[in-house]
Amino acid sequence: MNGRPPLVSANGVAKRFGPVKALDGVSLDIASGEFFGLLGPNGAGKSTFMSLVAGIRRLDSGTLTVDGAGVAAGSASARLALGLVPQHIALYLELSAERNLRIFGELYGLRGAKLRERIGFALEAVGIADRRRGLVRTFSGGMQRRLNLAAALLHEPRLLLCDEPTVGIDPQSRNAIFELLQELNRGGLTVIYSTHYMEEATRLCSRVGIIDHGRILALGTIDELLARLPFEEEIRFPSSPQTRALSRELEASGDVETVDSVHRFRPRAGYRMSSFYGLTERHGLPARLFTSQRPTLEALFLQLTGRTLRE
Amino acid sequence: MSTILILVKKDFSILLQDKVSLLLTFIVPFVLIYIFGLVFHVNSSDPGPAGIRLAVVNQSDNPAAARLADALRAEKAFKVVSRYVNRDRSTRPLEEADLRPLMRADDFRFAVVIPADVVSAQAPGIHLKVYSNPRNEIEAQMVTGILQRTLFASVPELLGQSLQARARARVGGERLDRFNAAVAGAVARTFGGDEEALRARMADGDLGLGQLGGGGTGRGGDMLSRVVNIEAVQVAGNDVKSPAATLLVGGWAVQFLLFAVTASATGLFWEKQGGIFQRLLSGPVSRGDILWSKFLYGVCLGLVQLVVLFLAGEALYGIEIGGHIGLLVVVCVFAAAACTSFGMLIASVSPTAEAARGIATFLILLMCAVGGAWFPVSFMPPFIQNFSRLTLVYWSMEGFSQVLWAHATLVELLPTLGCLALMTAAVMAVAVWRFRTGRIFD
Numbered sequence: 001m002n003g004r005p006p007l008v009s010a011n012g013v014a015k016r017f018g019p020v021k022a023l024d025g026v027s028l029d030i031a032s033g034e035f036f037g038l039l040g041p042n043g044a045g046k047s048t049f050m051s052l053v054a055g056i057r058r059l060d061s062g063t064l065t066v067d068g069a070g071v072a073a074g075s076a077s078a079r080l081a082l083g084l085v086p087q088h089i090a091l092y093l094e095l096s097a098e099r100n101l102r103i104f105g106e107l108y109g110l111r112g113a114k115l116r117e118r119i120g121f122a123l124e125a126v127g128i129a130d131r132r133r134g135l136v137r138t139f140s141g142g143m144q145r146r147l148n149l150a151a152a153l154l155h156e157p158r159l160l161l162c163d164e165p166t167v168g169i170d171p172q173s174r175n176a177i178f179e180l181l182q183e184l185n186r187g188g189l190t191v192i193y194s195t196h197y198m199e200e201a202t203r204l205c206s207r208v209g210i211i212d213h214g215r216i217l218a219l220g221t222i223d224e225l226l227a228r229l230p231f232e233e234e235i236r237f238p239s240s241p242q243t244r245a246l247s248r249e250l251e252a253s254g255d256v257e258t259v260d261s262v263h264r265f266r267p268r269a270g271y272r273m274s275s276f277y278g279l280t281e282r283h284g285l286p287a288r289l290f291t292s293q294r295p296t297l298e299a300l301f302l303q304l305t306g307r308t309l310r311e
Numbered sequence: 312m313s314t315i316l317i318l319v320k321k322d323f324s325i326l327l328q329d330k331v332s333l334l335l336t337f338i339v340p341f342v343l344i345y346i347f348g349l350v351f352h353v354n355s356s357d358p359g360p361a362g363i364r365l366a367v368v369n370q371s372d373n374p375a376a377a378r379l380a381d382a383l384r385a386e387k388a389f390k391v392v393s394r395y396v397n398r399d400r401s402t403r404p405l406e407e408a409d410l411r412p413l414m415r416a417d418d419f420r421f422a423v424v425i426p427a428d429v430v431s432a433q434a435p436g437i438h439l440k441v442y443s444n445p446r447n448e449i450e451a452q453m454v455t456g457i458l459q460r461t462l463f464a465s466v467p468e469l470l471g472q473s474l475q476a477r478a479r480a481r482v483g484g485e486r487l488d489r490f491n492a493a494v495a496g497a498v499a500r501t502f503g504g505d506e507e508a509l510r511a512r513m514a515d516g517d518l519g520l521g522q523l524g525g526g527g528t529g530r531g532g533d534m535l536s537r538v539v540n541i542e543a544v545q546v547a548g549n550d551v552k553s554p555a556a557t558l559l560v561g562g563w564a565v566q567f568l569l570f571a572v573t574a575s576a577t578g579l580f581w582e583k584q585g586g587i588f589q590r591l592l593s594g595p596v597s598r599g600d601i602l603w604s605k606f607l608y609g610v611c612l613g614l615v616q617l618v619v620l621f622l623a624g625e626a627l628y629g630i631e632i633g634g635h636i637g638l639l640v641v642v643c644v645f646a647a648a649a650c651t652s653f654g655m656l657i658a659s660v661s662p663t664a665e666a667a668r669g670i671a672t673f674l675i676l677l678m679c680a681v682g683g684a685w686f687p688v689s690f691m692p693p694f695i696q697n698f699s700r701l702t703l704v705y706w707s708m709e710g711f712s713q714v715l716w717a718h719a720t721l722v723e724l725l726p727t728l729g730c731l732a733l734m735t736a737a738v739m740a741v742a743v744w745r746f747r748t749g750r751i752f753d
Contacts, residue, residue, distance in 0.1 A: 054593035057753070084593035088586025092321065094328045103324075106317045107594055135328070151590065161593070 037205030083152035142173025318604030382465030472516030556628035562684030613647025
């Protein structure tokens with residue numbers, strides 16, 4: 001939290017879909033002006049939380065307020081305070097970019113010069129002003145994603161809910177979206193950003209909640225979260241017949257995970273790195289095979305759940 | 312502008328961008344109405360089928376048989392084939408033995424053989440052989456009917472010859488001659504004329520049937536209509552130029568309206584899958600706004616479609632809507648509302664858009680068949696007619712017919728409008744309940 005009063009406040013929020021517990025007692029506060037990340041694998045409950053904050057679904061128990069108003073009651077002020085960037089391309093593909101924004105702007109009560117001004121701003125902000133009259137279905141995936149974001153900005157929301165807004169897009173569009181979101185956040189916009197890419201959460205978010213099976217497993221700034229890990233660095237080396245024996249021996253001193261033919265060794269607390277280098281010499285493995293990295297949120301997720309984010 | 316109107320405007324914007332939907336909504340029904348109008352000879356001065364290929368083999372030397380062949384040749388419904396084309400392109404008269412192979416080769420599907428014993432003392436009536444290879448029952452019945460009509464209308468003397476031959480066989484030539492002479496004498500004495508000529512004509516089978524009603528030509532003419540003189544008294548629609556067109560246009564218009572509004576309602580699935588609902592519902596739009604905007608859009612689309620198609624009917628077939636446009640619009644609104652509620656119900660009870668399309672297609676075709684959109688309800692068995700009144704198609708057609716055919720007043724229309732309104736309310740109530748309890752907005 002940044003010391004400001006919470007814009008979003010969840011307390012014991014629970015939501016079920018039949019026998020499935022989508023959210024199980026989620027409690028967290030998100031301050032005004034924060035860039036908050038909700039990090040978890042698919043099916044963790046991120047989208048359900050977003051839909052509850054957006055007032056699309058009703059919570060089964062607990063309380064959830066946006067700007068002090070309960071969203072469960074479908075508060076008009078809460079709805080006007082937020083903008084949602086859905087996971088899907090929630091646009092009318094048969095219409096032009098401008099027509100789409102006009103419809104969504106009118107639904108928020110924008111009219112005349114104000115509407116034109118906001119449409120112009122949104123299109124400029126996402127870099128597709130020159131394609132304003134183009135039909136959305138003719139746009140690339142990246143352009144559609146950017147327009148998807150633009151539609152949520154028209155009514156100048158105080159809270160922006162981004163539900164995995166960069167799924168399946170090119171790096172250029174992803175960067176454009178990141179830069180825009182960071183700029184808007186610097187301007188005071190509160191952002192809740194759900195993702196299963198730890199790189200995105202690390203790059204964008206000032207605070208992150210790690211969620212799995214509907215429960216918040218960890219909550220804090222990136223540094224606070226990484227400090228929970230019992231090791232300070234992760235050593236990576238390629239998986240090969242020569243390194244197999246080393247990998248087996250290291251299992252006694254920490255976690256060894258193999259991802260994409262690369263071993264990742266995370267030593268237990270108190271492990272002396274001199275022991276590691278002694279082992280590599282004994283196995284006759286050259287130093288160039290090994291790289292050392294700062295631990296990531298991925299490692300923390302693995303530590304907390306025993307699974308990777310992409311599982 | 313209210314939320315609902317913005318959403319309705321949005322749906323029309325999408326429709327205007329979708330050329331296929333526009334085509335299916337306005338052009339395809341127009342084309343079908345035109346084609347079916349031609350098929351059923353709506354407003355045609357020359358109704359009935361035309362150009363059915365009919366082979367005629369005349370094996371008789373009876374002059375009346377030759378006249379029958381000529382009458383069939385003159386019949387518009389038939390294109391008579393009476394000659395066989397050899398390989399060297401030379402021709403010869405068609406023979407009975409040629410018929411089967413030619414019919415198997417689909418040169419023609421019907422053939423009449425006028426045998427040498429077309430009139431025989433051994434068998435009563437006129438002896439004709441009809442070969443057929445009918446592709447459908449209706450065509451076969453039509454050909455048989457036209458043959459019988461041509462026979463009795465054009466060569467009634469064949470019937471007379473048959474009676475004479477049969478009588479000769481039963482009572483003997485001498486007694487028949489005496490009978491003919493007695494009748495000819497009585498006719499000549501009573502009405503005038505040459506007794507000998509009358510007797511000769513009777514012996515030739517000319518019993519005067521062709522002269523019924525007076526002014527005869529010695530041939531049959533429309534003898535049947537003179538024998539049975541039906542006086543038709545029409546109690547409604549006397550000044551309606553195009554009664555069949557009203558049924559035709561109304562039926563196709565309702566059918567395509569049902570398809571159009573159902574497609575619009577099932578569009579809810581695409582909007583759900585595309586995440587549009589999430590965006591709308593996270594803003595100042597309620598579920599009710601979404602549902603009622605779809606309903607209002609369906610009603611508006613239906614109204615436009617019906618009015619356009621009736622205007623097309625006016626242009627094509629002279630349906631007179633000018634003096635009744637107000638009431639026609641009222642009926643169109645109620646019919647469109649009923650059709651839209653049906654589309655909403657289908658969308659509300661179906662798990663997917665694909666399922667909705669399948670269910671809708673089946674039910675629409677069923678309702679159109681049972682409800683009288685394709686042919687009059689009276690053509691159907693009584694137990695099906697009982698179901699007709701349960702369909703919105705029936706009441707929509709009833710409304711169109713009342714306005715355009717019977718020139719009903721608003722008060723006279725109220726029961727029909729009431730039925731449509733009740734159906735709309737009941738169906739929408741179920742649809743809204745299903746939308747609330749279903750998963751379309753999840």
